[in-house]
Amino acid sequence: MSDHILLPEGSIEKQTTTLNLGPTHPATHGVFQNILELDGERVMKSTSTIGYIHRAFEKIAERRPLYQITPLTDRLNYCSSPINNMGWHITCEKLLGVQTPKRVDYLRVIIMELARISDHLICNSIVGVDSGAFSGFLYVMQYRELIYEIYEEVCGSRLTTTIGRIGGFERNFTPAAFQKLEKFLKEYPKVLKEFENLFTRNRIFMDRTIGCGPISAERALNYGFTGPNLRAAGVDYDVRVHTPYSSYQDFDFTVPVGTTGDCYDRFLVRNEEMWQSLSIIEQAFQKVKEFKGADAEVFHADVPAYYLPEKKDVYTKMEALIYHFKIVMGEAEMPVGEVYSSVEGGNGELGFYLISDGGRTPYRLHFRRPCFIYYQAFEELVKGGMLSDAVITMSSLNLIAGEMDA
């Protein structure tokens, strides 16, 4: 009987247990593997394997015109794909030297902050799930739905949005989109307050998360942390403030920071960022409302060589037809140059490094994925802790497999 069981050399003699956390474990919330060496329930060592859903985006991008790369960026951090889309459009606009109108910037800010809320909402409620509080997760899902409905109204899709175009949006926001936004702004604060009440001063949740997977500010910087995880460790680095893009300098918001960088701080930072995002959306909505008459019809910059013309123009005007043809066939040539541009994604600094040699496709495109970079700290964060702490640390880092594997 035992002849058929093949055990690795020395696996009976050794004093630790090997446990595979992943690739398809419900607690990993994505496809990646951690091989844990356990002494009882204590994690002695963890080895991570990633790349299960590697899709070679950087290689594919070398054969695609700019507008066809947008759908690839959706699939990086799929919890907040609009931010990735906007980040990509902003990179292209920087390369092409396009100046977007203010109204476009404000509309983009609305969409990006909605995406940030949905991203943080998932992450925080998942932390709740992993610490045993399932109802919060189920409850807030219906309010993420409201955000998705707004996306749907703007661009037609919900999860992988491909929202916007180089230069602006594909169409103006409909009155229904603004109504949905109003509905969201009216209903969501109450829900967030309730969600917050469930967790922040909850004794069980606090005992569970305080001191769990902490990291110091210095360590976090050395590990390349960005975004809420870095801010939880006490560094107030936020791309929106440091390198404002899309007119973020016009808005008044604070950057919350934590002190210890543990799961509880990460939770609190994300929670406060949702409040700040709400305030930014309200400000942006006010600013958008101030545009009257012809200004209220502006939803894209004037970049005929990259922005698809309206269909009725394509059928009636020669110039529009030519541009349409050139864009769709991917014949729009871009200027020579190399550009690095970054946005504050759901997880941190999402950077795009684009090298163009003057062709129709990028010569090289590299995504700086925040998740991929800070995941390497996971081994250190969970070492010496309990197995259940490893799970909760993983979810509070907001590891998204799509972003890690590109």
Add this chain to the structure above:
Amino acid sequence: MTLTNETIQLKLTEKFPDQLTDWQEPYGMLTFTAPADLNLKILQFLYDDAELRFQFLTDLQAVHYPDNKGAELAVVYHLHNLVDNVRIRFKIFVDIEKPDVFSATALYRSANHMERETYDFFGVNFIGHPNLIRILNVDDMDYFPMRKQYPVEDQSRIDKDDEMFGR
């Protein structure tokens, strides 16, 4: 006083006279090229200098230039000074036949995954890396897929005969 690109360039040329070339400022970011064996010295100098303080490694990746004979692979570092909020970029070029580069993992823990990724896709051999194995691709892959000699399939090809997905 804010840190300007001119100051950075001045300090670097003072420290490494005649060794840094190709100074540029594409889209406002100071960019230069350095000899491959100096990469760690430059990183360390930029890290330690009291005025420069480039202590955050934003990004590290490689680019393949097949026509650049003898220096086909470029490794690109993006550094960020978080105090003065200045970014710089520098490149080193290595021969594809002997792509040896010193690893920055001792200075930046974040370089670990990024160097593994660069090795995985371009075959840059980082000397001193603690665990230089493939990260995203399968372990038994025997080529480096992001090099330019492996083109993504040409969409206009006609030699494929596939009933379902034929083109």
